[in-house]
Amino acid sequence: MSRPREFDVDQALRQSMEVFWTKGFKSTSYEDLTRTTQVKKQSLYCVFKDKRDLFLKALALYREQSVAMLEELASREVSPLKKLEAVCDSTLYQNEETLRRGCLMVNSALEFGEDDREVNREVTLMFDQTERILEKIIREGQEQELVTNRRSGKELAAYLNNALSGAKLMEKSGASPEQIAAVLHTSVALMVSENAR
Template identity: 60%
Template sequence: MEVFWTKGFHATSYEDLTRSTQVKKQSLYGVFKNKRELFLKSLALYREENLSILEKRIANETSPVRQLEAICETALYADDEARIRGCLIINTSLEFGSGDEDINREIIQMMQRTETMIEQAIRGGQAEGTITSRLSSRELALHLSNAINGAKMMEKSGASREEILGVLRTSIALIQA
């Protein structure tokens, strides 16, 4: 996963994979049919690890607005090296576009599960009156999800953390009641 994350699918060679895993090429072929299958497993691992972190972060917050802030904070990377490497899901989406059904399925699963978490927090905020009800929870969740993905693009492009946090704070402020 780390090699794909750093280099991307197309730029990663079997030599890169065997060097990082310390497993011979034929052994990799024995477990995974090809590089693409290994990449799909890497995407699934990345998705599950990141969603688990996100779920734990949300569980520690009591207010819906604070849950949304935690989602935004968790989506961003803490150090420059990670910011430059970017999000594996965003990187993959940019590398493949919509041309690979299996890879798109992994990307969509990540996006949908994140949007569901956002939407649940928004519904909670709408119920308590801290988040606007002028738009549906689904519309607001899609808006905030888009802002988060845009923030990830900003990270990858070298925008400052302050600029990125400003975008996310604004997105949350716009949906508050």
């Protein structure tokens, strides 16, 4: 008969995600993880094969949480332009700690570059899922003649998705919230149709 788990796996994963988010993969030690989760290394190994496996699962959790937040914004009963503004506002970090940490997905893309297929898969998946949500909002705006039809919904979604990623890099590089907000709100303003101005 197998021994029962001695810890809450979901909670340990969320706590580990926070550590990786703060320190990055390479700078995170198992001591950092065991100290934060209060779970012994051997117990963590029983569920997660190694630090890399734990990191990949933490990255997937971060993606799922981020995409769920965007889906919630997209489902609100407001104008598509208000939805796009809300998505942009959600990109801006609320305090110094979150500003310093930046985006776990962008941080991981910068840390690993093109060297890790599985990390790149998570980064690409989040990018694609974000773009699909943006495209849905933009198409809704085009149908209501609020968003320009000079470009397809897919092209505009790709444009805005890149602006959001750029904003996360700006934050990490020390740009002020005002500078970043100006870039994002300009990106949305450029998509507004003549009828909605």
